[in-house]
Amino acid sequence: MNTPSKITEFVGTAIGDTIGLVIANVDYFLHEKMGLDKKYRSIGIISSRIGAGPHIMAADEAVKATNTEVITIEMPRDTKGGAGHGSLIILAAEDVSDARRAVEVALKELDRTFGDVYVCDSGHLELSYTARASLASEKAFGAPLGKAFGIIASAPAGIGLVMADTAMKTANVELVTYASPGAGTAHTNEVIITITGDSDAVRQSVIAAREVGLSLLKTMGQEPQSLTKPYI
Amino acid sequence: MNTPSKITEFVGTAIGDTIGLVIANVDYFLHEKMGLDKKYRSIGIISSRIGAGPHIMAADEAVKATNTEVITIEMPRDTKGGAGHGSLIILAAEDVSDARRAVEVALKELDRTFGDVYVCDSGHLELSYTARASLASEKAFGAPLGKAFGIIASAPAGIGLVMADTAMKTANVELVTYASPGAGTAHTNEVIITITGDSDAVRQSVIAAREVGLSLLKTMGQEPQSLTKPYI
Amino acid sequence: MNTPSKITEFVGTAIGDTIGLVIANVDYFLHEKMGLDKKYRSIGIISSRIGAGPHIMAADEAVKATNTEVITIEMPRDTKGGAGHGSLIILAAEDVSDARRAVEVALKELDRTFGDVYVCDSGHLELSYTARASLASEKAFGAPLGKAFGIIASAPAGIGLVMADTAMKTANVELVTYASPGAGTAHTNEVIITITGDSDAVRQSVIAAREVGLSLLKTMGQEPQSLTKPYI
Numbered sequence: 001m002n003t004p005s006k007i008t009e010f011v012g013t014a015i016g017d018t019i020g021l022v023i024a025n026v027d028y029f030l031h032e033k034m035g036l037d038k039k040y041r042s043i044g045i046i047s048s049r050i051g052a053g054p055h056i057m058a059a060d061e062a063v064k065a066t067n068t069e070v071i072t073i074e075m076p077r078d079t080k081g082g083a084g085h086g087s088l089i090i091l092a093a094e095d096v097s098d099a100r101r102a103v104e105v106a107l108k109e110l111d112r113t114f115g116d117v118y119v120c121d122s123g124h125l126e127l128s129y130t131a132r133a134s135l136a137s138e139k140a141f142g143a144p145l146g147k148a149f150g151i152i153a154s155a156p157a158g159i160g161l162v163m164a165d166t167a168m169k170t171a172n173v174e175l176v177t178y179a180s181p182g183a184g185t186a187h188t189n190e191v192i193i194t195i196t197g198d199s200d201a202v203r204q205s206v207i208a209a210r211e212v213g214l215s216l217l218k219t220m221g222q223e224p225q226s227l228t229k230p231y232i
Numbered sequence: 233m234n235t236p237s238k239i240t241e242f243v244g245t246a247i248g249d250t251i252g253l254v255i256a257n258v259d260y261f262l263h264e265k266m267g268l269d270k271k272y273r274s275i276g277i278i279s280s281r282i283g284a285g286p287h288i289m290a291a292d293e294a295v296k297a298t299n300t301e302v303i304t305i306e307m308p309r310d311t312k313g314g315a316g317h318g319s320l321i322i323l324a325a326e327d328v329s330d331a332r333r334a335v336e337v338a339l340k341e342l343d344r345t346f347g348d349v350y351v352c353d354s355g356h357l358e359l360s361y362t363a364r365a366s367l368a369s370e371k372a373f374g375a376p377l378g379k380a381f382g383i384i385a386s387a388p389a390g391i392g393l394v395m396a397d398t399a400m401k402t403a404n405v406e407l408v409t410y411a412s413p414g415a416g417t418a419h420t421n422e423v424i425i426t427i428t429g430d431s432d433a434v435r436q437s438v439i440a441a442r443e444v445g446l447s448l449l450k451t452m453g454q455e456p457q458s459l460t461k462p463y464i
Numbered sequence: 465m466n467t468p469s470k471i472t473e474f475v476g477t478a479i480g481d482t483i484g485l486v487i488a489n490v491d492y493f494l495h496e497k498m499g500l501d502k503k504y505r506s507i508g509i510i511s512s513r514i515g516a517g518p519h520i521m522a523a524d525e526a527v528k529a530t531n532t533e534v535i536t537i538e539m540p541r542d543t544k545g546g547a548g549h550g551s552l553i554i555l556a557a558e559d560v561s562d563a564r565r566a567v568e569v570a571l572k573e574l575d576r577t578f579g580d581v582y583v584c585d586s587g588h589l590e591l592s593y594t595a596r597a598s599l600a601s602e603k604a605f606g607a608p609l610g611k612a613f614g615i616i617a618s619a620p621a622g623i624g625l626v627m628a629d630t631a632m633k634t635a636n637v638e639l640v641t642y643a644s645p646g647a648g649t650a651h652t653n654e655v656i657i658t659i660t661g662d663s664d665a666v667r668q669s670v671i672a673a674r675e676v677g678l679s680l681l682k683t684m685g686q687e688p689q690s691l692t693k694p695y696i
Contacts, residue, residue: 189308
């Protein structure tokens with residue numbers, strides 16, 4: 001149903017009401033007002049209504065595969081009336097073809113990274129995992145580069161809190177960040193933790209959190225559905 | 233339609249997409265990152281997509297009836313696409329059975345405390361009243377313990393402002409807090425005031441605000457409906 | 465469908481779930497808690513679920529036409545589940561009839577100022593233009609009084625960013641403000657810029673941004689529709 005665009009800035013669209021864009025040479029005054037580093041004129045943009053974790057994981061793959069950097073990650077309060085975030089990720093490159101390639105890689109990754117997003121009317125689970133965190137996870141959460149890294153988020157926030165507790169008790173993982181409606185989120189109705197450690201431990205913790213979360217979300221009346229295909 | 237859960241943390245569900253949970257012994261590192269007082273290991277959780285005032289009033293009753301304390305009250309921007317908050321209330325106890333009992337009491341109170349929440353497509357009124365404020369109202373708004381206390385909220389915010397003015401002019405009550413989209417809310421589209429004073433005065437003020445609010449909300453095209461049964 | 469109200473504070477309703485209200489003499493304690501200047505007792509209120517730019521432009525016309533001042537402009541995170549703001553604008557006057565007249569003017573302007581708001585399921589464009597900025601635009605964005613002024617906003621935020629870049633490159637305009645999900649908005653999923661300059665240049669920039677924005681929003685799958693009739 002989506003129509004191609006003749007706009008040169010257009011790269012593509014993806015799940016989560018995501019659009020990928022590039023600007024070859026950002027206007028000087030706009031660039032300055034945005035507070036971007038002067039050395040980057042070409043930017044790639046990944047912008048979505050739904051999802052933040054999956055986009056950060058996709059951006060991680062994009063910077064691994066291309067000659068780009070992650071310069072800003074912002075998370076609006078969105079999800080189209082749901083309880084979570086959307087995302088606005090800006091990548092930078094010296095050459096616009098690198099920025100475009102990075103956005104293409106990210107858009108392609110989203111089908112996979114949305115696999116452990118489960119949604120129902122009462123809330124959602126959003127689970128993300130990578131065996132090797134890269135610059136997007138570092139920028140957004142301070143993830144240690146090259147180490148296994150997981151993001152565990154759920155709404156309503158109370159479910160996210162029980163999932164966080166379960167994750168921490170399941171395996172020997174280190175808690176990197178804790179966010180809740182009052183601090184660290186854009187007032188979403190979520191508890192979000194990020195964890196690092198050995199890849200098996202992180203994966204096991206994320207899976208245990210997912211099982212508890214799915215079971216609790218079901219008590220609220222519906223069966224949460226994966227938006228694509230579980231990958232963790 | 234709601235399914236029971238085998239998860240030991242599960243307590244129950246209630247109106248407003250509310251879930252009640254307990255954690256018997258919060259993970260040490262999570263506990264620390266949350267900034268909770270070290271003496272509390274057992275917590276009770278009341279988490280909802282819709283409503284904050286009704287949950288705070290319900291938590292007031294829960295702490296009156298049990299050996300628990302209110303340790304944090306956070307209000308996400310939620311209402312499932314509506315104009316207001318949701319809630320995340322954490323109670324603490326030395327013993328998990330106290331935390332569980334407190335959550336049960338709160339869940340049971342919600343049918344009553346949702347009685348003066350009126351909703352229509354254009355907005356809502358959320359009125360709350362107690363003859364004797366307790367620790368949740370104190371934590372959230374600085375309510376004087378043991379005194380009559382009322383919460384008057386409405387969206388769109390302009391209606392809440394006229395209701396606030398009406399409430400103050402109706403009886404001899406004291407204004408405790410004023411919140412608006414830009415300050416004191418999670419950017420909800422509400423004006424929210426809290427008032428204290430003699431119980432008759434507070435009740436009269438809340439009722440007068442409700443009448444004005446219902447009449448104004450009707451001008452926007454629909455008949456606002458109580459979610460359960462008015463109690464004030 | 466809207467019912468008239470017998471409440472003296474009621475002025476009228478308009479597009480965008482907007483309600484117009486007045487308070488002849490704001491309660492003393494409420495007035496103080498709101499932090500309003502003591503010399504204003506009469507206030508006019510323009511409150512909406514959807515739209516902020518169109519309301520600020522309408523308030524500009526209201527203060528031009530009446531003896532009133534703009535004292536606060538707040539922007540909740542709203543749009544009824546959409547990606548943007550709502551608005552709460554408070555005007556002040558020494559006499560309530562001036563406040564009422566100002567609100568009436570603003571409500572009447574909204575049909576016009578909503579003309580370049582385009583909405584579809586994936587997002588929106590919100591474009592505003594005036595040949596002569598007045599006190600509301602100054603209050604909200606620091607617009608230079610009496611000069612041409614434009615507001616360019618879109619969701620998802622990435623589309624707003626490309627529109628901003630296009631606007632700046634189209635004509636010789638000055639960038640007044642830049643806002644994004646993380647700063648300058650109430651965590652909306654928008655990039656919003658405001659521009660000033662010669663009236664032809666500002667108009668041309670807004671139009672160029674609109675064309676790019678409409679084309680990009682279409683790639684997400686639907687045809688964005690003007691809520692009334694384009695005026696820029």
